[in-house]
Amino acid sequence: MPDITMLNILEKCSYKSVLTLRKVCHSLRTFVDDACFKTDLDNICITIGPNGFSVTCQNPKPWINGTGVAKDWTSNDLKVLLKMVQNSKLSSFSVNTNPDSVRGLDDLEEILRNQTRPLQTERFRMGGSKVLKILPYLDSNTLKKIYIRPTNDRDAYQNLDEIENVMELEQFKHAVRLHIGYFFLVRADLRKFFHFQRVFMRLYETSLEELVALKEVSMLTMLCRKKSAFSGFRGPMGKSLVPKKHHDPITKKLVPTRLVSYIKVCWSYMGPCFPHLGPCFPAWNQSFHHGTSDLLLLLQPTWKTSVWMAVTWMKIILHNCSVHHSIILVIHSSAGGGFFNIEIFTFFKISQATYC
């Protein structure tokens, strides 16, 4: 059989079949290992455990073809799988690290470093802080979304290691979305995150200059607004979370959502509950959510409300809370519709000294 035809067959085989074909004989194994072909693998999740790697694989139709699960894989097994996908483009690549299995992460880094080309994936999810072990070996042109979360979110806040080095990577600079788990504290300049369309993270401290810069970015975003400020808000099964009609925050009239042309800006306060503060926000759309330990107060002024006005509200809140409580300020500006869908979703902490 000519090699091109062999490749044609391999490309049409499911990844499970290719892995089985490798075990048929030496010559086929050599061919599969040396060949450059595309697989149907779409999603790989690697969990580093004490006894090796647990790997979960899916192709684009997992509801039909099922999910492949392998446990206690050696680094050689993993090498075969990752080599197989180096010509394919994954939707998602996840790595869950284990603080007790540092060697496993080193092995994975070694495998990725020795790949002939960077792994192509649109989403990268990292469970753990050692992002630099994996992120540099992903294709920066393909990577769009980065998710980082701690391995254990029951502990107190942890520092995200080497964030400065991560921020220098092309992968970081080219990505459009960043989500850093709430229990990671990020110590970095807020302005270095402005290129993202959407950011979720918890900054340790921000300077006034950074906040002013953020305000400028937010205002620029507002200029790009289109008819609907809500497009892009999607819930499970792609169902829109936005009602067809809603009450305008200012006029209180029921208006069709499509005709609304304002940007939603949310300011969130995380701290102890202050029931007496409720009357302070009569004109604001308020909602309360119970978090793990704190109470979240969500305020939704219109885009016409200046950032500085919101800061005034923050001063009131800060004035009423004790020194030790931190404040999380959330700005969510969204302009949707047409070809524009620009969002900035930034969580950051304001030290009390800045505003009180």
Place this chain on the structure above:
Amino acid sequence: MSVENAPVVDVDEAAIPVEKKMYYRFESNDKKEFRVSELAIQQSETLNRLVEAMGYTSEDVENKPAIAIENIDGKTLKLVFQWCEHHKGEAIPVDDGSVPKIVEIPEFDAKLMDIDNGLLFKLIWAADYLNIVQLLNVSCKKVANMAQGKTPAQLRRVYLLPSDEEDEAAKRAAQEAQDPRAREVEEEFEERKRQGGNSFF
């Protein structure tokens, strides 16, 4: 074999327009002759270029000898031309690098390829040689589907592949050609291959 007795590929006469259509004559390596429409030939890049280069007129087609396809037998060529006639006029797929290549096997193709492994191997080989992209795609998909959910041992049986041990035994036998026992092993292996036909890999 004369043109009159040639196994003509099924053509829907009613579908042929009034104006005269060109039909080319091809001959397999076992001297079987086929008449194939110009439109069907377009599915094969190799044959299409060949007939274009020859520049035959209708009279040439009738008067000159059939175009010989030296390395494909009549049984395989019949399948190939049946496929081409059925899919004539269809767009030829272009490899746009989409991952993965999604190939659906149509009902006609599935029936056409309901054949033994040996003939399927020859069909793939012919599709590759004649550069019939879609036929190659569906036939490779058929082979790929055969691997679905199989164990390595089952795959060896399906694709008629030797195991590593058998491979090594064959190599040893070749090296020790003088050794009568080694020759026996080799003969045994060859016999197995003969019984099974062609292997895919």
